Every structure is written in structure tokens, then in C-alpha cells.
Amino acid sequence: MKKEIKRGGLWIGACAVxxxxxxxxxxxxxxxxxxxxxxNKVLTTKVSKRNVxxxxxxxxxxxxxxxxxxxxxxxxxxxxxxxxxENANHYLRAYRVAKTNQNQVYYKVVSFDGKHxxxxxxxxxxNRFSGGLHAVKTYRELALTAExxxxxxxxxxxxxxxxxxxxxxxxxxxxxxxxxxxAPYANDTLTVKSVVEREKGDEIYYYIASQEHPGIxxxxxxxxxxxxxxxxxxxxxxxxxxxxxxxQKPTAPTSTxxxxxxxxxxxxxxxxxxxxxxxxxxxVYKNAFSQETDQSVISKVQKSYKEQxxxxxxxPFNYDQNMSLVEIATKLGHGKRFTAEGGRNYAVxxxxxxxxxxxxxxxxxxxxINAKAAVSGLDSGIxxxxxxxxxxxxxxxxxxxxxxxxxxxxxxxxxxxxxxxVKRLLGDGKQLSxxxxxxxxxxxITVKFDIGVKIDRDDNGITAVNVDLKLDPESLxxxxxENPAKCQLNVDVKQLGLGTFPSIAAQAAIxxxxxxxxxxxxxxxxxxxxxxxxxxxxxxxxxxxxxxxIKANLTMAxxxxxxxxxxxNVTVKVVxxxxxx
Numbered sequence: 001m002k003k004e005i006k007r008g009g010l011w012i013g014a015c016a017v018x019x020x021x022x023x024x025x026x027x028x029x030x031x032x033x034x035x036x037x038x039x040n041k042v043l044t045t046k047v048s049k050r051n052v053x054x055x056x057x058x059x060x061x062x063x064x065x066x067x068x069x070x071x072x073x074x075x076x077x078x079x080x081x082x083x084x085x086e087n088a089n090h091y092l093r094a095y096r097v098a099k100t101n102q103n104q105v106y107y108k109v110v111s112f113d114g115k116h117x118x119x120x121x122x123x124x125x126x127n128r129f130s131g132g133l134h135a136v137k138t139y140r141e142l143a144l145t146a147e148x149x150x151x152x153x154x155x156x157x158x159x160x161x162x163x164x165x166x167x168x169x170x171x172x173x174x175x176x177x178x179x180x181x182x183a184p185y186a187n188d189t190l191t192v193k194s195v196v197e198r199e200k201g202d203e204i205y206y207y208i209a210s211q212e213h214p215g216i217x218x219x220x221x222x223x224x225x226x227x228x229x230x231x232x233x234x235x236x237x238x239x240x241x242x243x244x245x246x247x248q249k250p251t252a253p254t255s256t257x258x259x260x261x262x263x264x265x266x267x268x269x270x271x272x273x274x275x276x277x278x279x280x281x282x283x284v285y286k287n288a289f290s291q292e293t294d295q296s297v298i299s300k301v302q303k304s305y306k307e308q309x310x311x312x313x314x315x316p317f318n319y320d321q322n323m324s325l326v327e328i329a330t331k332l333g334h335g336k337r338f339t340a341e342g343g344r345n346y347a348v349x350x351x352x353x354x355x356x357x358x359x360x361x362x363x364x365x366x367x368x369i370n371a372k373a374a375v376s377g378l379d380s381g382i383x384x385x386x387x388x389x390x391x392x393x394x395x396x397x398x399x400x401x402x403x404x405x406x407x408x409x410x411x412x413x414x415x416x417x418x419x420x421x422v423k424r425l426l427g428d429g430k431q432l433s434x435x436x437x438x439x440x441x442x443x444x445i446t447v448k449f450d451i452g453v454k455i456d457r458d459d460n461g462i463t464a465v466n467v468d469l470k471l472d473p474e475s476l477x478x479x480x481x482e483n484p485a486k487c488q489l490n491v492d493v494k495q496l497g498l499g500t501f502p503s504i505a506a507q508a509a510i511x512x513x514x515x516x517x518x519x520x521x522x523x524x525x526x527x528x529x530x531x532x533x534x535x536x537x538x539x540x541x542x543x544x545x546x547x548x549x550i551k552a553n554l555t556m557a558x559x560x561x562x563x564x565x566x567x568x569n570v571t572v573k574v575v576x577x578x579x580x581x
Contacts, residue, residue: 035066040098043107047172050094051138052109056080058121058132064098064106065121073118079132088170088200089113091138097126107133112173136393138171139196139205153190153208153225158182164218168205170198178218188212190225202372227337274320275357277332279306282358284346301360304340309333309348325425332358335414349414351421361416369413369465371426375399375449377471399434399449399469403427415461426467428453433475444520444536448475481525485533486569489514489521493576496552506550510574517543518556526567530560537572544579552576 043050059065060074074082082090089112096108103124110117123130155162164178179185194207196219204222284292284301292298310317310333319328334350345363375396413422423429432449449469456464491507491514498506515521520536534540539558545551554574561569 034101035104036101037064037067037098038101040096043095043097047093049135051136051172052092052094052107052129052133053083053090053136054079054092054120055132055134056083060109060116060118060120062118064100064104064119066100066102066104066106070119074116076132079120086201088138088198089115091136091170091173091200092116092120092133093173094129094133097122099126105131109133110173112170114174134393137199139168139198140397142195142197142204144192144195148192148195151192151227153192153227155182155186155188155190156224156226158186162221162224164208164216164220166218168196168198168203168219169221170200170203171196171205179216182216182224185210185213185216188216192225195222276316276318277357278315278317279303279310282360283356285359285361300341301346304338305333305346305348305358305360308338309336329425337363347414349416351417359416361414369415369462371413371465371467373403373467373469375469375471377449377473399432403432403449403451403467403469413462413465415457415463417462419455419457419462422455422462422465423453426453426465427451431472432469444532445478446475448472478519478523481523483526484522485524485526485528485567487522487524488569488571490571490573491576492573493552495575495577496550497578506552506576509550510554510576513545514554514572514574521572524567524570528567530562530567533560533567533570534558537570546579550576551579553579 054060056076056079059072059076059079061070061072063070091112092109093112094107094109098106098108098119100106105122105124105126106119107122107129108117108119120132122133129135158181160181160183163180163182165175166178167175169175188210189212190208190210192206193209196205197203198205205219206222206225207217207219208225209217279302282302282305284298286292286297292301306315310331313331317332329350332350333348336348337345338348339345346360347363349359349361351357351359378396413425428451430451432451433446434449435444435446448471450472452468452470454466454468455462456466489511491510493503493506493510496503496506518536518538524533524537537558538556540556542553542555544553554576557573557575559571559573560567561571
């Protein structure tokens with residue numbers, strides 16, 4: 001579910017003091033003794049449209065902070081930590097809006113757990129959140145696979161710890177439980193109707209329906225249910241819900257990039273693997289660390305693995321570097337669960353680069369790991385200066401989604417796996433590329449993220465896997481044109497009504513500011529079409545600036561002159577007008 005991107009009111013962090021200094025962003029009006037609240041209303045819009053996060057640019061107060069007598073509830077530093085927190089209780093719900101006689105807007109908010117309540121500066125418009133708040137989607141819908149739509153499930157450990165909710169816990173203000181315990185419904189047959197992933201914490205929640213007790217239907221954490229395995233059939237076991245395709249391969253919205261068809265899971269030329277595999281080659285373990293020594297047990301487990309998991313594969317199975325690690329793992333049933341003769345459940349671990357290609361381990365000895373990916377580095381460099389929090393969230397979501405589609409789509413990480421295998425499968429040391437033009441039209445470049453995989457483990461194996469997608473600052477550089485066009489910038493500040501010296505200072509500040517906001521200025525190649533030149537230089541756009549020395553609307557008009565179909569000269573006229581009070 002993508003967010004609407006609004007560029008007209010983009011706030012930019014840039015700096016300039018008079019002629020050559022950087023401009024300091026002013027996001028909160030100066031207090032005045034004559035400030036009065038002219039309206040104070042209850043917000044009546046849909047509750048999901050009033051879920052917000054703090055930006056850290058304004059604190060939380062007992063009353064609108066422009067008024068006298070306000071008291072600080074939470075500092076800007078604390079609000080910034082809440083914005084970056086993975087704790088879903090740090091979301092806020094806005095429920096009142098107040099406006100002052102100086103066109104200042106404040107929102108009254110409460111944290112999802114109800115512990116913090118107060119007023120936050122919200123900009124100058126009552127129909128959108130800005131200043132100290134930004135709108136947020138607390139979850140995103142994922143697509144169910146065909147298997148998940150038809151499979152039946154059961155509770156993993158029915159009790160009071162994981163119960164059904166009216167809404168996924170952590171996605172709304174004070175959600176309510178459907179029932180207080182699942183224990184009375186331990187033997188119910190369940191189906192999954194919908195699945196979502198929380199934005200904070202990346203928890204998967206399923207909407208489950210009970211055939212026996214429809215009154216318990218609701219949202220439950222993904223780890224609280226598992227596929228119900230029919231031991232009388234020879235059908236392959238299902239992957240766990242938490243690690244299923246729907247939990248890792250959400251349907252990409254139209255604004256996100258398509259998966260890289262070059263198969264980024266394939267390792268480079270320094271890693272060689274090839275061979276043949278038959279079901280009798282699978283290693284059988286009696287626990288997480290010790291191999292089974294009873295040959296009769298080994299034969300029975302291998303036979304069940306062949307009949308229930310890889311019955312559609314001809315043996316021997318041949319593999320080499322022409323197949324990605326993920327493809328090999330998927331074909332041989334990595335993450336699948338099956339029941340051997342005697343009723344004991346086993347899980348399949350595939351390690352294409354290890355000494356044992358397939359290991360069959362008792363299911364009870366396995367800990368299933370949900371690898372988490374997070375984007376870092378967006379607060380620095382060109383993007384850090386140019387994009388607001390909403391656009392930043394869009395790029396973060398795209399990077400996360402693109403990574404999951406390319407690297408996590410078919411994977412199940414389990415505690416007995418080796419660090420080297422997990423890192424190879426998750427692309428450690430590789431780069432992920434995202435074209436940001438679809439989010440930020442003025443910057444048609446491809447930014448790159450370095451993939452770093454961190455693995456935590458204890459005596460029982462892997463306990464957590466975290467992936468850092470760190471922005472490569474070198475990828476932010478706008479390339480120099482091979483055949484540069486001549487660019488000219490004209491600044492008109494007459495409508496601001498300033499004196500002579502303030503007008504000169506305002507013109508100088510805008511000349512510093514404009515190339516930062518539109519970095520393709522002076523980077524135009526003559527081969528660029530006039531339409532693209534106008535787009536990357538902001539033709540027809542109006543942006544607001546409220547900064548030291550200048551408070552204005554800036555409107556850009558771009559003119560391109562061509563000779564024999566080649567763009568030779570580019571003129572940008574920036575007209576500054578007064579902000580509407």
C-alpha cells in the first residue's frame with residue numbers, strides 16, 4: 001500500500017547565512033504574547049488516516065506551545081527516538097486540531113499505549129501533518145500464496161500469550177482482544193484469510209477463521225499458528241507461516257521497482273559448487289547437533305523425505321553455478337516440514353555450499369529465524385538534505401521490499417545453519433540498487449545500498465539475523481555531463497517588497513539554495529530532451545521556504561533553447577512571492 005507523495009509542499013534542509021552560508025530550517029513559529037487559539041476541533045476523519053509518528057522537530061506539550069503556560073511532556077530528542085523506534089506503542093493517534101490567529105496548527109495526540117498525551121506543532125495547514133508530525137501507515141498488506149489460501153492451520157501453543165485481536169496488535173490505538181485465551185480452541189481447524197506486516201517490528205499477523213468456533217476469528221501473530229500436517233497423505237509439508245512466501249514476497253505496488261531478473265542470489269566466480277544429490281545422501285540428525293546412528297531410523301526418515309518433499313524431482317538431482325543458491329534450496333525443500341514413520345516431525349535444511357547438501361533435523365530442535373532488514377544512511381548526503389520524512393519512508397519501503405523480493409523470497413533461516421551459508425544466501429557484501437526517480441523526479445539517479453548481514457548465536461545455534469542496507473554515499477553523486485549545456489539562473493525577489501540590501505541577500509541565498517534543491521542544475525547534458533530538463537529542474541513547481549533571511553514561495557520556470565535538436569542553453573527563472581499568512 002503506497003503512500004501518496006506530495007511534492008508541492010516539500011520542506012528542505014539546507015543552509016546559508018546571507019551570501020554563502022547554509023540556511024537553517026525554521027519549523028516552529030516564534031512565540032508571541034498575542035497568540036490566541038481561534039479554533040479547537042475534534043478530528044472526524046477515518047482513524048487510520050490519523051495515525052502519525054513524531055519527526056523530532058517539535059516536542060510534546062500540555063497545550064499548544066505557542067501559548068503561555070505550556071509544559072513540556074516529551075522533548076524533541078525523545079520524540080526523535082520514538083520516530084526511529086521499532087516499538088509499535090511509539091506510534092501516535094491524532095484526535096484534535098487547534099489553529100491560532102497566527103496561522104499555526106497544533107494536533108493533540110496520544111501514544112498507542114495511552115502513556116503519553118499532549119499537543120504537537122503540526123505546520124500551517126489543517127488538512128495535512130507536517131512540522132512535528134508526519135502521517136504513517138502502521139502496516140502493509142501482503143499477498144497470500146495459492147497454498148496459503150487453501151491450507152489448513154492449527155495453533156502452535158494455544159493459551160493466553162497469543163490470542164486473536166480485532167485489529168493486528170501494534171497497528172492501531174488500544175486494540176481489543178477477541179478472546180482472552182486460545183486454550184479452549186486448541187483443536188480447531190483454521191484457515192488464513194489475510195496477512196499483514198507491521199511497519200514497526202516487522203511482525204507478521206494473520207486473520208484466521210475457525211471452522212468450529214467462528215466467534216474467535218481475528219488477527220493473531222504469525223508465529224502462533226502453523227500448517228496442520230496430514231500424516232495420512234504423501235503431500236509435502238508446508239513452510240511455516242512466519243517464513244512463507246507471503247511473509248517475504250509481498251506483491252509490489254506499482255511504484256516499486258521490479259525484481260532483478262539477473263538473479264542476485266547467485267554468488268560470484270570465487271565460490272564454486274556443483275554435484276549430484278539423491279535422497280539417500282541426506283544427513284539425518286537425532287537432535288540439533290548429533291547425527292542419527294540407527295541405520296533403520298535413517299532409512300525411514302530419508303524415505304519419508306523422498307516421498308513427501310522431493311517426490312517430483314528425478315534422482316540423482318544435478319546442480320551447479322547455473323542455479324542460484326535459493327533455487328537449489330527451494331527445489332530440495334529447504335524449510336519444509338514432514339512426518340517420518342513413527343510420527344516424528346523433521347525439518348529440511350539445505351546448504352548448497354556445505355559438506356552436507358541436505359540435513360534432516362527433528363522439528364522440535366529447530367528455531368525458526370525471521371531475518372529483519374533495515375535501511376540506514378538516508379539522513380546524510382544529498383538525499384538527507386533534499387527529501388522529507390514522507391519521501392524517505394517511501395525509499396526505505398522500496399529498498400526493504402526490493403531486498404526481500406530478491407534475497408528473502410524463498411528462504412527460511414533456521415538456527416542450525418552456518419554463518420557462512422546465511423551470509424551468502426542473504427547477499428552479505430553485495431549491493432542493492434534502487435532508482436529514486438520514481439519517488440523524487442528531480443533526481444533521476446540510482447542509489448546503492450551495501451548489504452551487511454549480522455548474525456547472533458548462542459550454544460543452541462542462530463538466535464537472530466539482522467540485515468543492514470546502508471546507503472552508499474558515492475552513488476548519490478550526480479554525474480558530470482559529457483556535453484554540458486550552458487545553464488543560467490535568474491532570481492526575481494521584487495514581489496517580496498524588501499529593501500535594497502535584504503533583496504541582494506535574498507537573491508544570494510536563493511542562488512545557494514536552488515542548486516542544492518535541484519542538483520541537476522549545471523549538470524545538464526546537451527542530449528537531454530527539453531521535457532526531461534524541465535522536469536529535473538522543477539519547471540512549474542512551487543516550493544515553500546521559511547528560513548533565515550527569506551520566507552517565500554519559490555516558483556520555477558525553465559526555458560530550453562535547442563539547435564539542430566540539441567539542448568544548448570537552459571535558463572531557470574525563480575520568482576519569489578510572499579507566503580500567504
